[in-house]
Amino acid sequence: QVQLQESGPRLVKPSQTLSLTCNVSGNSISSGSFFWSWVRLPAGRGLEWIGRVYHVGSAHYNPSLKRRVVISVDTSKNQFSLNLTSVTAADTGVYYCARDLSHSSSFYFDHWGQGALVTVSS
Amino acid sequence: SYVLTQPPSVSVAPGKTARITCGGNNIGTKSVHWYQLKPGQAPVLVINYNSDRPSGIPERFSGSNSANTAILTISWVEAGDEADYYCQVWDNILDHRVFGGGTKLTVL
Numbered sequence: 001q002v003q004l005q006e007s008g009p010r011l012v013k014p015s016q017t018l019s020l021t022c023n024v025s026g027n028s029i030s031s032g033s034f035f036w037s038w039v040r041l042p043a044g045r046g047l048e049w050i051g052r053v054y055h056v057g058s059a060h061y062n063p064s065l066k067r068r069v070v071i072s073v074d075t076s077k078n079q080f081s082l083n084l085t086s087v088t089a090a091d092t093g094v095y096y097c098a099r100d101l102s103h104s105s106s107f108y109f110d111h112w113g114q115g116a117l118v119t120v121s122s
Numbered sequence: 123s124y125v126l127t128q129p130p131s132v133s134v135a136p137g138k139t140a141r142i143t144c145g146g147n148n149i150g151t152k153s154v155h156w157y158q159l160k161p162g163q164a165p166v167l168v169i170n171y172n173s174d175r176p177s178g179i180p181e182r183f184s185g186s187n188s189a190n191t192a193i194l195t196i197s198w199v200e201a202g203d204e205a206d207y208y209c210q211v212w213d214n215i216l217d218h219r220v221f222g223g224g225t226k227l228t229v230l
Contacts, residue, residue: 047224104171108153
């Protein structure tokens with residue numbers, strides 16, 4: 001059974017870096033069968049895809065966040081991580097990690113973590 | 123980038139049918155996926171590829187997609203269906219996963 005779990009600081013100061021890690025169990029990231037994504041639910045807004053990473057480390061980002069985001073992978077720990085720099089109050093919200101897959105000319109998320117509520121505040 | 127439009131809210135009485143729309147330019151040419159979000163819980167995929175139900179999702183959940191509108195239909199609505207629902211597509215030009223703005227389903 002595939003499970004994802006987010007971890008990391010829940011309170012970040014403005015202008016600093018938000019860092020989260022997603023631990024994956026029940027599925028080896030190094031199998032290369034899936035992408036691995038971060039999605040967020042900003043306070044008072046809708047879901048927003050942040051970006052995705054492949055097991056070899058190649059990443060692709062939402063253009064609206066691209067200048068501030070890095071997503072990396074550690075296959076030895078079966079984890080992938082999110083770093084979002086220069087955060088402001090607008091980055092406050094719930095951050096989810098998710099398994100990102102395709103069967104036929106589309107991509108969707110079939111397994112999600114519970115989410116990590118991150119607050120940006122001094 | 124591609125834009126998906128959902129109504130902010132839909133209300134329905136228990137036992138009735140809820141229909142949640144997701145509008146987009148020629149969305150009928152894309153595959154639409156639907157997620158259920160409840161506070162404090164992991165999001166759940168309820169429909170993928172327009173009308174397929176993943177294992178464990180009740181038959182009460184169904185989907186359709188044509189022209190400029192995709193629809194998530196929940197039949198025989200129960201109190202436990204109260205949640206936020208999001209549609210999602212893949213923007214193949216930007217290789218970008220796009221979500222609608224979300225619809226809050228209220229069971230009266």
